Amino acid sequence: MMRKILVAPDSFKGSMTATKVCQIIAETIKSMDESCVVDMFPMADGGEGTVEAIVFNKDGIIKKCSVQGPLGISTQVTYGITGNSKVAIMEMAEASGITLLTVEERDPLETSTYGVGEMILNALDEGCEEILLGIGGSATNDGGIGMLSALGYQFLDKSGNMLKACGKNLELINSINDGQVDSRLKKTNFYVACDVDNPLIGSKGATYIYGPQKGGTPKKLKILEEGMINYAKIVKDYRGIEVAHLSGAGAAGGLGAALVAFLGATLESGFKMVSEAVDLEDKIRAGKYDLIITGEGQINHQTLHGKLPFGIASLGKKYNTPVIGIVGSIGVGYEPILDLGMTSVFSIMNRPMSLQTAMAESETLLSDTVRRIYKMIRYLM
Numbered sequence: 248m249m250r251k252i253l254v255a256p257d258s259f260k261g262s263m264t265a266t267k268v269c270q271i272i273a274e275t276i277k278s279m280d281e282s283c284v285v286d287m288f289p290m291a292d293g294g295e296g297t298v299e300a301i302v303f304n305k306d307g308i309i310k311k312c313s314v315q316g317p318l319g320i321s322t323q324v325t326y327g328i329t330g331n332s333k334v335a336i337m338e339m340a341e342a343s344g345i346t347l348l349t350v351e352e353r354d355p356l357e358t359s360t361y362g363v364g365e366m367i368l369n370a371l372d373e374g375c376e377e378i379l380l381g382i383g384g385s386a387t388n389d390g391g392i393g394m395l396s397a398l399g400y401q402f403l404d405k406s407g408n409m410l411k412a413c414g415k416n417l418e419l420i421n422s423i424n425d426g427q428v429d430s431r432l433k434k435t436n437f438y439v440a441c442d443v444d445n446p447l448i449g450s451k452g453a454t455y456i457y458g459p460q461k462g463g464t465p466k467k468l469k470i471l472e473e474g475m476i477n478y479a480k481i482v483k484d485y486r487g488i489e490v491a492h493l494s495g496a497g498a499a500g501g502l503g504a505a506l507v508a509f510l511g512a513t514l515e516s517g518f519k520m521v522s523e524a525v526d527l528e529d530k531i532r533a534g535k536y537d538l539i540i541t542g543e544g545q546i547n548h549q550t551l552h553g554k555l556p557f558g559i560a561s562l563g564k565k566y567n568t569p570v571i572g573i574v575g576s577i578g579v580g581y582e583p584i585l586d587l588g589m590t591s592v593f594s595i596m597n598r599p600m601s602l603q604t605a606m607a608e609s610e611t612l613l614s615d616t617v618r619r620i621y622k623m624i625r626y627l628m
Contacts, residue, residue: 250628251284252283253536255541256272256540257541257542257555263609271613272540275614275618290522290527290555291521293518295338298326301327302328305524305525307336308328310369314363314365315362317358318354319359333377334379335370337366339384340381340385343362348386353386355386355387356414356471358386358388371429380439381517383440395505398428399425399428403423438515439506439515445495446496447497452472453500453501455468458471461500518553541570543556544574545574546576570589595616
């Protein structure tokens with residue numbers, strides 16, 4: 248009996264890309280059953296691997312350019328362009344991510360999203376008219392003024408002097424000059440993968456929730472919060488948009504606020520944005536698959552809040568297709584997903600081991616797990 252399987256995992260962060268996971272699963276199954284049809288569909292939910300997933304599934308290309316990193320030092324970044332050359336796919340962490348800095352270098356008063364704006368300009372130079380942007384993993388808390396400055400906006404103090412676009416200067420902004428803004432932005436549509444609902448200001452806002460991990464001390468956080476309050480007021484006066492308590496405005500140190508207020512961006516769940524970009528539901532509907540295999544590094548209670556395995560499980564349930572999740576580890580609170588479309592979940596760890604060992608042996612562990620699962624499937628199906 249010929250079986251047809253869709254393999255649509257996320258990356259196993261730090262050890263295997265989604266594409267590598269697909270390849271290992273497909274190769275293992277084909278080694279056991281040559282007649283089985285295995286379609287590879289590497290996925291992401293707006294974070295790490297988003298560019299790779301969309302480029303792979305839409306026959307796109309990878310572009311490279313040099314931009315300013317979070318502290319103004321030149322860095323090489325990559326982003327994707329889909330096969331029709333009209334849509335750019337970016338991860339803001341490429342230009343302004345926390346992993347670009349050592350712990351000692353992290354300082355939310357000084358870091359900037361300027362490089363994100365430079366990536367956008369590069370895509371416009373390539374003829375792109377639509378930007379899909381994942382905004383997780385930032386090192387910044389500048390409200391997005393760095394990105395906006397690269398795009399031509401000028402932020403001025405009371406004396407009319409142009410301010411350096413970084414977190415410490417948010418409280419000094421008195422007015423905004425848009426005379427130099429790139430005119431192509433008016434014809435560009437922005438869609439942003441945002442899986443957090445934090446507002447811009449307050450105890451659950453950008454500064455107090457995410458600032459400490461970016462190097463924010465209590466003194467620095469107080470300065471940044473006062474700056475964000477001033478920034479929200481300026482944005483409301485200038486754009487007529489209330490971003491202070493807007494859901495998602497606090498994402499990526501306030502970058503969400505800038506994208507909505509200045510670029511007209513739509514904030515979406517990461518899975519929704521990526522799955523629509525690659526036409527995942529259409530593929531599942533038309534594919535008539537016997538089984539879908541998905542997975543990620545860990546499945547836990549957070550998976551139910553829009554993460555990739557939950558999205559895949561929901562589509563499996565909708566089209567009456569069993570879904571198996573293969574993960575690095577099974578965390579606390581994952582059980583409800585078994586009633587929401589996930590048929591079963593398997594960890595690749597086959598013995599007590601450290602995280603370091605599991606990551607080092609991840610490819611072998613994954614192949615071994617798939618072999619055991621597929622042997623059962625052949626017996627049952």
